[in-house]
Amino acid sequence: MTPDSAYPPSNRPRGHDFQQRPLTPAEARVLGTLMEKARTVPDSYPLTLNALVTGCNQKSSREPVMSLADAQVLEALDALRSLHMVLEGSGSRVTRYEHNFARAAGVPEQSAVLLGMLMLRGPQTAGELRLNTERWYKFLDIASVDGFLEELQDRSADKGGPLVVKLPRAPGAREQRWAHLLCGPVDMSTPAAAATSSAATEDELIALTRRVAALENTVAALQDQLQNLNEQLGLSQPGQP
Template sequence: MEDAKPLPNLSLEEQRVLGSLIEKSRTTPDYYPMTLNSLTAACNQKSARNPVVNYDEETVTLTLDSLKIKGLISKATGGSSRVIKYKHNLGIVYPLIPSELSILCLLLLRGPLTPGEINSNAGKLYEFDSIEEVLDQLIKLSEGEPAFVKQLPKKTGQKESRFIHLLGEQSEIQETNQQAPETTIFQPNEALENRILRLEKEVEDLKEMVNLLMDK
C-alpha cells in the first residue's frame, strides 16, 4: 500500500494565501480563480481573519511562488482575460472533501477554533447540519493518515477544546486573541460587538466586490 503523502510545513504567509484561495473558491466562485490584486485584498481582510495582516503584492507573489513549488497552487490560463489568476490544489494533492476543506480553511484563516466556532463561522464555505457533524469531521481529520488537525488540551476558563491544523507553524497571536474573551473580567456588550462585526464584514465584502469588478 502506498504511503500517505506527508503534510507540508507552511509558513504563516503561505497559510494565509492558501486559506484565502480556498475561502474565495467557495464564497465567490464567479470571481475564482483570483488575480494577484484580489488575492492580496482577501489576505488583508479585517473580518474573518486572525491575526489581521497587511501584505503587499510582492509578499503575496513570493508566497505564491513557494506554494507553487510545493504543488499547492497553480496558475489559471485561458478565457478572455490576460490577467494571471491563481487557484489552490489542496483538494487535488490530498483526498479532501468540501466539508474537510472548509474546516481547514477556517483554521488557516482564524487560528484555533472549537467545533461550535467552526459551525457558526462556516457561512458560505459549507453548511454543516450540526456541531456533531463538525466534530465527526474533526475526528476524521485528526485520526487519518496523515492527520490534518489535532485537539488542544483545555486551558483554565475554557468550556470547549479547540482544534488546530497541522499544515505548519501556529501564530501565538492567534491563540492569545482566541483566549482573551474568556479571561477578560469586563465583557463588551455582545449585541453591539456582533453588530460592529457584521458592519465590518459588509464593508470588506463591498471592497472585495469593487476589487473583483476592477479585475474583470
C-alpha cells in the first residue's frame, strides 16, 4: 500500500470522502488489471504500459474480452490518477503504474479483491468469486465472501453508497450473482443467463484455475522481460516505428 508520504497533506485520499463518478468500461478494465497483476505477477509489478495493455486485452479470465489501444489505456490511467486510484511510479527508465484502489475507496483488502474480480469477469456468485480470487486472497469459506459483499451492498451514503448489487436469480441458476456498481447502475430487469453446469469438482476447477493463471503470469513476465531487453538494446517494440 502506498504510504501517506506519497501525497501532499491536502491531497491524501480518505475513504469516507470517496464520492466517485461512474468509471468507464476501459477505466474499470485498467484498474482491475492492475489489481490482478499486483497479486499474480509481483515481480513485474508495477506494470509498464505495454504489460498493462496486454493484461487488459487478455482473451482468458476477462468478461467481456476487450481490445484497448495504448491511447485508450493512457486516457484511462490519466482519469484514474485524478481519482487517486492509480499512481505513476518514478525512478525507472520506463514509466510504471500501480493501483491505489483500497485506500482511495476506503474498503478493506478483502472487499477490494472482490471488486477487482467483478471488474475483470463481470457478475459472479459468491462461490465463483471465492474460486476465482484464490490466487489474490484465500477466503475462509463462501459465507465470508457473502459477508464482505453484503457490507459493500449496505455501504452508507456518507461513504459513497453501495459498491455492489445482488442480481435477480437467473433462470435455471441455483445461486444469485453479484455485480459491481463502479461503472454505474446495473440493469436489473434482465437476469444474466444461467451458468453452464459442470460436472467438475471444486478441486478440479481450482487446479484448472491455477494452471491457467500460471500460464498467463509466465506470458506476462516474458513480455515484460522482452520489453526491458529491447529498451536496453535501444530497439523499438513490435508494432512501433
